[in-house]
Amino acid sequence: MTTYHELDPVEAKIAARDVSVFYGDQQALDRVSIDIGTEYVTAFIGPSGCGKSTLLRTFNRMNDTIANARVEGEVRLDGVDIYRSDLDVVQLRARVGMVFQKPNPFPKSIYENVAYGPRIHGLAVNRTELDAIVERSLRRAGLWDEVKDRLSDSGTALSGGQQQRLCIARAIAVDPEVILMDEPCSALDPIATARIEELIGELKGRYAIVIVTHSMQQAARVSQRTAFFHLGRMVEYGKTSDIFTNPREERTKDYITGRYG
């Protein structure tokens, strides 16, 4: 059974239709359709192996890097199918940024980490502009005050939470429209997690944010829309408040009450 909800008044930023993903013979995602809006933070929840990360990775075609992965169905970004053969993946990924589970700053300086994206996409014509982009991105990621005096230090020398915020700064430096976050807090301590969640709240509205999380509390705290996945299918999708207080599906209820997962 596939449920999918048209978002009420807003145009969908990302519209997935009947998306199935196969890893070799293994089907990881089964005909999922979902609309992602710009105004919201959308959370994907569900037990391990339910396909939520797989769906997230179809939005910027990171599944392309897995040798035997195959995607069926259609994913549209602003109405344009991103699996069209003439679509440039590099440009797509500049529009759809991604933050990973484990903080993965480049083993370069903090400055270089943020400046790398703008540089390869030619977003700055000179050093002054690049400096401005780096500062703006680090400010938005709430990291500027902590690192402004040591921009030439290695990004890998920061603490885990700082590294993750550096990765967020790196993602927003290329001015994306969508930011995908794949369990961004699972490797962080509670204080760093709180900091990231706060940051997600600040970034909301400016970017369409999709976050995959294992923590239902986190989904409840940061998101306005929640999709629940189970065994490769999307079971339920709706307002976060509805999902957590008044789920329509029995399986959703069982999961959020901790019956399994």
Added chain:
Amino acid sequence: MTERASTDAGAADGDRAARRLKARYAAERRFRALGLAAIACSVAALLFLLVTMIGNGMSGFRRTELRVPVDFARAGLRVEPARLGAIDALPALRQAGLSQVLGQAAAASLGPDGAAELDPDAWREVARAIIADPGLLQRRVVLSLPASDNLAAAQRGDGQRRLRPLATRLAAQGKLVRAWDPGFLTRADSTHAQSVGIWGALKGSLLTMAVTMALAFPIGVLAAVYLEEYAPRNRWTDLIEVSISNLAAVPSIIFGLLGLALFVGLFPSWRSAPLIGGMTLALMTMPVIVISARAAIGAVPPSARDAALAIGASRIQVVFHHVLPLAMPGIMTGTIIGMARALGETAPLLMIGMRAFVATPPAGLTAPASVLPVQIFLWSDEIDRGFVERTSATIIVLLLFLLAMNGLAIHLRNRFEKRL
């Protein structure tokens, strides 16, 4: 009663535990001792090598010289100064009678029997000194000239018996001495142990290594990058992988035959040239570089690739901005190991004719040359005792060369790692 029994059992348990603990500690100690013994063995082998090499080889940096006073101002050697700058300065000096001047000076100082034991090639050294400093022709100087190999042997107390009294006499007069021979590092091969040098072979080695590096490194790294980052995993790439691994294990002499058939066949006039030698050694070094580079590239964490891809880097940007810098320490290590092996390689170079007697340092990549290991091989065939010492000295130079290369490798690796 039951209580008593249980405490007994407890004591027995404790006993067993103590014994097990003791056995574990003993095993631990044995293992440490074995490890230490292994280290001691390798250190002893290294020390033995170094001590014997230095012991035998240091005398190879000396030679037997005759001290001959020559008054060039009175000898009347006439050469136009302009000709000394020309390429044919050596033959010009010979024509002007340099050997005769030296012979007369030697006869005057050492007596006719002593003059006869001057190295026949001695005039070349003097000629080079004159070319370097034409003012010499106006001065009176004491020249240190190489003695003949026979006289050198007589001075050591072996060789022809008839020369020994002469050696003793000249030595007593201070005219026959064993002296440091810095020229050993600047001359080329010769038929006489007293006037040989290794600059020819050293320069040949340097040129050959340059060619090998210039070919094997880019080809090897590009092949590794393609195989790791671009090539699909299928039967063909498996086949290529197996072939490359096999290539790395092929005996080097086979590469020599390949070089002979292919490169010497294509460019017959460049036989014995560093260019051909370098190309042949590149064939041999490339698989080593491919294998180590693939391992290093494969060890780059996928998260680094993901990070770059997710921000919109193209494949080639991912490779050159992220993967290669991270893999570089490993690639460098593999390359230096491959180059060190190529530097010490003799067999394939013998096949392509780099065993020729080359009395002048190679002028360029296409000039005939020798290399250090082949030079060692050639000299070790000589009967004269002088060559035995020279061989050991050359081995020391080769080992220093290798040591410098490995040191450079470690230095570069540390610098690359620090930058990350």
